[in-house]
Amino acid sequence: MISLSDYTYHLPDQRIARYPLAERDQSKLLVYQNGQIAHRQFSDLAASLPDKSILFFNDTKVIPARLLFKKETGALIEVFLLDPVAPASLVQQAMEVTGEATWHCAIGNLKRWPVGTCLSLQHQTLTLEATLADAEKQRVTLRWTPEHLTFSEVMVETGKIPLPPYLHRDAEESDKERYQTVYSQAAGAVAAPTAGLHFTDRVFSALDERSIRRDFLTLHVSAGTFQPVKVANAAEHQMHAEQVIVSRANIENLLNANGPIVAVGTTSMRTLESLYWYGVKLIDNPQAAFLVAQDEPYQLPCELPRDAALEAVLQKMVRSGVDRITGSTAIYIVPGYTFRVCQGLITNFHQPASTLLLLIAAFVDEDWRTIYQAALRSDYRFLSYGDSSLLLPKKG
Structure with a gap:
């Protein structure tokens, strides 16, 4: 005890x-x-x-593990990457994957995101799509173009730094370094x-x-x-x-x-x-x-x-x-x-x-x-x- x-x-x-x-x-x-x-x-x-x-x-x-998607209805869906599932389950390898990856995630506003529905993020010439593959296991499949970019490169452009919850604030530009x-x-x-x-x-x-x-x-x-x-x-x-x-x-x-x-x-x-x-x-x-x-x-x-x-x-x-x-x-x-x-x-x-x-x-x-x-x-x-x-x- x-x-x-x-x-x-x-x-x-x-x-x-x-x-x-x-x-x-x-x-x-x-x-x-x-x-x-x-x-x-x-x-x-x-x-x-x-x-x-x-x-x-x-x-x-x-890694900038927080992804924020907005549905056409205006509802915000947060995808917080936790563990890689496929095609690589080792983190180091998963960061080098190109084209497509599936991750176990923590999902904010999950009830507003039906299984199979695709959400999209645009950043300059980069497009990132997220599809809820399994609601119970909270698995999300991510696909991006250009496909030659590594997952690490995609996250740097589209993700946000996940600050600890007890800071009670969103990440700022300075947090990327600090x-x-x-x-x-x-x-x-x-x-x-x-x-x-x-x-x-x-x-x-x-x-x-x-x-x-x-x-x-x-x-x-x-x-x-x-x-x-x-x-x-x-x-x-x-x-x-x-x-x-x-x-x-x-x-x-x-x-x-x-x-x-x-x-x-x-x-x-x-x-x-x-x-x-x-x-x-x-x-x-x-x-x-x-x-x-x-x-x-x-x-x-x-x-x-x-x-x-x-x-x-x-x-x-x-x-x-x-x-x-x-x-x-x-x-x-x-x-x-x-x-x-x-x-x-x-x-x-x-x-x-x-x-x-x-x-x-x-x-x-x-x-x-x-x-x-x-x-x-x-x-x-x-x-x-x-x-x-x-x-x-x-x-x-």
């Missing part, structure tokens, strides 16, 4: 950052290390990290890995000066990240699955780390921890697929050393002759979870009673409340466009 009421707090509306600061790295940085709290600026991150740290970033890129990390590469997320929004070239240069290494993996953040926990016992919450892409170099860098492994954001942390559990599964079954269910970390054998699990993943890649693997994780990190890979976390301040706050509580134990109270007292800005924290819990 994990009582959700134990993981809530009062977040005044005025503390939610509706817009980012003018400069990314001028946000506040709360540093929590060995039980002590210090207040700094994000531009001071390099000086705040332990020697020989290695940072792991999520390089996913937010709701992306400066290092985003792999298009496919419908929400930004917001811990990374604070990084700038200036911060990266400071990290280089301290010889703090960095590496990039991918988790395509889904809309499920905003899904509220609606059950009193948080353990009963149904976690969302997300696609992850990990390279052989990622595994080698983890194995060769001689300092703290610091995840930049909860999505990077969930990816890194999922790798351990995939390794555990491979020891038992060398043919196991890269799929981590939400309950597996609490059911699988857990005595395997971290490096043995990571080595199992590396050897699987070597045997398969691949440099990267694509998988899916629904890992649900809640109080009681034992962290296998990560020793540090850079993250924003999260909503009360959310899966993200449960992860924070799992990482820093009861100190989460002290950290959040300190941030509220010190006028920190909260949520996606808010301030940041560096969490380095006590060892052992």
Whole structure:
């Protein structure tokens, strides 16, 4: 039993950052290390990290996943892309599809859109048509001309950036840049890995000066990240699955780390921890697929050393002759979870009673409340466009 009421707090509306600061790295940085709290600026991150740290970033890129169609009657239909269905179900491949694609979507005003009805969007020389293929499964088939354009190119021209619902505003032109990390590469997320929004070239240069290494993996953040926990016992919450892409170099860098492994954001942390559990599964079954269910970390054998699990993943890649693997994780990190890979976390301040706050509580134990109270007292800005924290819990 994990009582959700134990993981809530009062977040005044005025503390939610509706817009980012003018400069990314001028946000506040709360540093929590060995039980002590210090207040700094994000531009001071390099000086705040332990020697020989290695940072792991999520390089996913937010796609303009909101499509707005207007019927001849004037009714607005919103199509919010969630997961690709055909001809490719892997996000990376789906973004390169040309001509036609079917996606699982969240549809606004669904009752006004009969199955089989075609809606159309015109943007300069580009035409995008949407047909409701399956109302129950909310599957939409999209076709476009010119057909040689990739789906990614079509979305850039016709879609809108999907801001978090708690911002209570529509996306503006500036959000196209500011709701992306400066290092985003792999298009496919419908929400930004917001811990990374604070990084700038200036911060990266400071990290280089301290010889703090960095590496990039991918988790395509889904809309499920905003899904509220609606059950009193948080353990009963149904976690969302997300696609992850990990390279052989990622595994080698983890194995060769001689300092703290610091995840930049909860999505990077969930990816890194999922790798351990995939390794555990491979020891038992060398043919196991890269799929981590939400309950597996609490059911699988857990005595395997971290490096043995990571080595199992590396050897699987070597045997398969691949440099990267694509998988899916629904890992649900809640109080009681034992962290296998990560020793540090850079993250924003999260909503009360959310899966993200449960992860924070799992990482820093009861100190989460002290950290959040300190941030509220010190006028920190909260949520996606808010301030940041560096969490380095006590060892052992």
